Amino acid sequence: MRWTTLLPAAAGLAAGALLLALLPETVLFAPASSHAEATGTGTRYACPMMDFIGRRPGDCPVCGMRMSPVEAGELNREQQSRMGLELVRVTEGPATAVIRAHGIARYDERTFQAVVPRVAGRVVRRHPAALHPGTVVQAGDPVIDLFSPEVFAAQGELAAALKLADAHAIHALVERFLRWQLPAVAQAVIAGGAPVDTVTLASPYGGVVLPGATGGTGLPEVGTELAADAVLLRLADPAARILVLQVTETRARWLRTGQAVTLAREDGTEPAPPAAEVAWISPALHPELRTREVHLHVRAEGDQLPPGSVAEARLNATLAPDLTPADPARAADAGRFPLVPRSAILSTGVRHVAWRVAARLPDGRIRLELAPVALGPRLEAADGGDLYVVRHGLRPGDEVAARGAFLIDSQAQLAGQPSLLFPTGQPAPGTASAP
Numbered sequence: 001m002r003w004t005t006l007l008p009a010a011a012g013l014a015a016g017a018l019l020l021a022l023l024p025e026t027v028l029f030a031p032a033s034s035h036a037e038a039t040g041t042g043t044r045y046a047c048p049m050m051d052f053i054g055r056r057p058g059d060c061p062v063c064g065m066r067m068s069p070v071e072a073g074e075l076n077r078e079q080q081s082r083m084g085l086e087l088v089r090v091t092e093g094p095a096t097a098v099i100r101a102h103g104i105a106r107y108d109e110r111t112f113q114a115v116v117p118r119v120a121g122r123v124v125r126r127h128p129a130a131l132h133p134g135t136v137v138q139a140g141d142p143v144i145d146l147f148s149p150e151v152f153a154a155q156g157e158l159a160a161a162l163k164l165a166d167a168h169a170i171h172a173l174v175e176r177f178l179r180w181q182l183p184a185v186a187q188a189v190i191a192g193g194a195p196v197d198t199v200t201l202a203s204p205y206g207g208v209v210l211p212g213a214t215g216g217t218g219l220p221e222v223g224t225e226l227a228a229d230a231v232l233l234r235l236a237d238p239a240a241r242i243l244v245l246q247v248t249e250t251r252a253r254w255l256r257t258g259q260a261v262t263l264a265r266e267d268g269t270e271p272a273p274p275a276a277e278v279a280w281i282s283p284a285l286h287p288e289l290r291t292r293e294v295h296l297h298v299r300a301e302g303d304q305l306p307p308g309s310v311a312e313a314r315l316n317a318t319l320a321p322d323l324t325p326a327d328p329a330r331a332a333d334a335g336r337f338p339l340v341p342r343s344a345i346l347s348t349g350v351r352h353v354a355w356r357v358a359a360r361l362p363d364g365r366i367r368l369e370l371a372p373v374a375l376g377p378r379l380e381a382a383d384g385g386d387l388y389v390v391r392h393g394l395r396p397g398d399e400v401a402a403r404g405a406f407l408i409d410s411q412a413q414l415a416g417q418p419s420l421l422f423p424t425g426q427p428a429p430g431t432a433s434a435p
Contacts, residue, residue, distance in 0.1 A: 072415040077364040086403035092396035094334035095319035097379040101245040108240035113205040115233040118180045121148030133211040155195030207235030243296040252292035254317035262314045342386035344402040357399040
């Protein structure tokens, strides 16, 4: 029974071996001449009607139309016109860029002053300086009227000392009023005036009234009990501004403290904002924005740059021959590099190429070749155009395709030739081979 089961299997194996022996060699092994087809380096043929690419000439197996060879890297005049081909030359020049950033203006914290009452009491009246943030206060302007039993009692003591002609007590009491910043109250008592329970507190500084740090106006209300040495008002220089910018990490390293900055109002209205300069560059990066904070110090008179307004800052940057920041005011420090428009570069993010003119033929045809390039930083020119610094791969004077480069590269991929995505050429897909 066992031998009966094995006999059909043995017969099948013998028949298979005999069939393999009789098959032609070309069926089992690709001939040497087909190596170019297998690797995709040979000529490709495309159907003009259907989306079909073959590796042998003949008719399209889908629609029957005659297939034509796919050519890449060589364009006649008609093809150049239909493609809208635009060629540009690689130039040479300094690596200068315009860095643009937006920021919000605020009062300069370095000029802040605090109005602090030195005596406790209750607010019974507010003068204009204590009514609205943004009010400009002059030194000596009244801020509030304060009801203070402590001040009233001190005036009584001073009046009694005057009657007793107690010079030591008079001197001590006058010094107390000076510490309270109320010398006029002591002078009124010395001049024979009666003690009063309400005194006016004035600002010892000039400036613009700032809102509260925790929201709201932050200004005292009538009936508020004030403690001694509590902040009553905060003032700032009305013309001093800080403009806070966020500059990307790749651009922030090009900046230098002290360099001039040109400002433009976001809404484009007049009066034009004043000039500014870089005052501080944060040494740390913002962990989420990947930017560095840059402070500009500005003197803005009138309505040039109101606090809270948005302004665009334009900062000129220059790179030295080793691609490190150079002083933009010293042209001799700038390096010179091959420069190519951004539109001429095809990139995967890792690999960068350009299609360079290799030859111009007498009949108007041009032959292009793939040029892998190593790029430096991207620059923004004064006219708003983007340029790349070229470290390797292109030389000044080379012509490259700026418009139409993507179509040229796509054609090279169809032809199986080296391209952006396939440095050594693209093998033909198995589904696109002709029968």
